[in-house]
Amino acid sequence: MKKILVIDDDTYICNLLVEYLAQKGYKTEGTISGKNGIKLIDKGKFDLIICDYRLPDTDGLKILQHTKSKALNTPVIIMTAYADVKMAVKLIKAGAF
Numbered sequence: 300m301k302k303i304l305v306i307d308d309d310t311y312i313c314n315l316l317v318e319y320l321a322q323k324g325y326k327t328e329g330t331i332s333g334k335n336g337i338k339l340i341d342k343g344k345f346d347l348i349i350c351d352y353r354l355p356d357t358d359g360l361k362i363l364q365h366t367k368s369k370a371l372n373t374p375v376i377i378m379t380a381y382a383d384v385k386m387a388v389k390l391i392k393a394g395a396f
Contacts, residue, residue, distance in 0.1 A: 302344065305329040306336035306362060307351040307378075316349060333357030337365050345373055352379035352386070360386075363395050 303320050307313040308331045317329035328345075330336050333354035340348070340362075348366060352359035359377040366375055377395040 301346040302326045302328075303347045303349065304336065304339055304345045305349045306333060306354065307331065308354050309351070312351075333362055336362055340366055340369065340371075344371075348373055348375045350375060350377055352377050352390070353381065359395070360390060360393065363390065363393055367394055
């Protein structure tokens, strides 16, 4: 069973994604804190990380960099409600999906 981590400070979005993915048969964990997300990444292996770019205690780029620094090949999908082409390019160059 694939394991997915969802990190989004919007509780509704986080819970919605976690519940939807669980209904589709994935093992899911969710958190509304970037720092807690980093702790979860350090504790266990995830097959996919879905992360909001703007978080109150960190950002999606730092989550991506932390994941890559652990030499994990885990795909990281960064999502945001804000249109910022420069940041999107930077994230993609850093390895985000």
